[in-house]
Amino acid sequence: MDPARATPHAPNLTVPSTVLVHLNGQLLPHDRAAVSPFDRGFLFGDGLYEGLRAFSTGTPHHPHRIIGLNRHIRRFQRGLDLCGIHYNAALLAPITEHLLAANHLHDAFVYWQVTRGTPDLTSGPVRSRVMTSPHPPTVFAYLSPLPPLDLTSALPAAKRAGCQRDLRWHLGHIKSISLLGNVIPAIAAHQAVAADEALLIRAMPDGRRLLGEGTYTNVAVVRGNTVRTPTLTATSILPGVTREIMLELDPAIREDEITEDELRTADEVLLIGTTTMITAVTHLDGHPVGNARPGPHAHRLMRLLCDALRENREDIPTPTPAPAPHGADA
Numbered sequence: 001m002d003p004a005r006a007t008p009h010a011p012n013l014t015v016p017s018t019v020l021v022h023l024n025g026q027l028l029p030h031d032r033a034a035v036s037p038f039d040r041g042f043l044f045g046d047g048l049y050e051g052l053r054a055f056s057t058g059t060p061h062h063p064h065r066i067i068g069l070n071r072h073i074r075r076f077q078r079g080l081d082l083c084g085i086h087y088n089a090a091l092l093a094p095i096t097e098h099l100l101a102a103n104h105l106h107d108a109f110v111y112w113q114v115t116r117g118t119p120d121l122t123s124g125p126v127r128s129r130v131m132t133s134p135h136p137p138t139v140f141a142y143l144s145p146l147p148p149l150d151l152t153s154a155l156p157a158a159k160r161a162g163c164q165r166d167l168r169w170h171l172g173h174i175k176s177i178s179l180l181g182n183v184i185p186a187i188a189a190h191q192a193v194a195a196d197e198a199l200l201i202r203a204m205p206d207g208r209r210l211l212g213e214g215t216y217t218n219v220a221v222v223r224g225n226t227v228r229t230p231t232l233t234a235t236s237i238l239p240g241v242t243r244e245i246m247l248e249l250d251p252a253i254r255e256d257e258i259t260e261d262e263l264r265t266a267d268e269v270l271l272i273g274t275t276t277m278i279t280a281v282t283h284l285d286g287h288p289v290g291n292a293r294p295g296p297h298a299h300r301l302m303r304l305l306c307d308a309l310r311e312n313r314e315d316i317p318t319p320t321p322a323p324a325p326h327g328a329d330a
């Protein structure tokens with residue numbers, strides 16, 4: 001296998017034939033978990049998701065942690081509130097613990113999805129854009145196993161990327177389950193240059209072409225000793241949890257508008273994300289980036305991240321729950 005294409009997250013892990021998933025308060029074998037075809041997530045993509053990573057710590061009392069758990073809860077809650085989907089995202093923390101225990105996993109990708117739910121069929125047309133009666137949201141979570149993280153000596157992985165036009169909406173901060181705008185460029189870049197990730201370029205009204213993010217990662221570009229990552233607002237991108245962590249760990253990283261030309265002439269191009277961690281782009285549209293190997297900043301930032309994870313420094317404190325209004329149910 002071409003070492004430039006090796007990734008630490010493409011293992012030959014055996015996924016058990018039955019996975020226990022969480023659906024609407026129940027723990028179920030995945031093949032018994034059923035959602036109505038009238039669920040708004042299925043019909044409209046009317047829902048949000050989060051992708052997290054649990055990793056084993058090697059300590060008996062806390063055998064695993066979830067990277068940036070409270071940051072994920074905060075981002076999810078903001079998205080749910082913005083969309084008017086009524087759900088307390090903090091409930092997903094104990095649900096995830098339950099799932100990890102039930103599936104006997106410490107190292108896993110963790111997926112949460114909450115949709116606006118399934119309308120009551122007697123309350124109006126099922127495809128009514130506006131919900132006419134209140135429905136409970138649909139809450140789904142599953143895990144898939146990942147190899148353990150080696151936080152003392154993990155190296156940045158290496159991937160190929162290709163540029164594609166960003167044709168998505170302007171609400172990139174909402175982690176919508178409607179991912180067609182990400183799937184189409186990912187497939188196109190894969191078909192064009194065998195890319196593992198598509199880097200999305202937005203054509204701006206003033207004629208500039210700006211780098212936004214990948215289809216499942218944030219991006220940083222390096223020139224000399226300057227590391228820059230696109231601003232959240234210039235092209236409307238996801239406030240990635242890992243991006244947020246890296247900006248705190250290395251305050252020298254600049255948030256900036258980055259043109260396609262700057263991307264194409266960078267010394268290093270980095271992908272940043274929950275399972276991606278810090279990954280070097282070694283080829284962009286088939287051309288080598290730098291010397292086509294993970295460069296010094298990829299190594300440095302990967303080390304910063306792994307050290308913070310090992311020392312439990314990457315998260316924010318658990319928010320204290322707001323007191324229940326007088327007389328309200330707990």
Ligand SMILES: Cc1ncc(COP(=O)(O)O)c(C=O)c1O
Binds near residue numbers: 214218238275
């Ligand atoms: C479009 C997009 N950008 C960036 C990211 C990285 O975000 P995070 O660091 O929270 O995983 C993701 C993750 O799924 C994503 O889908």
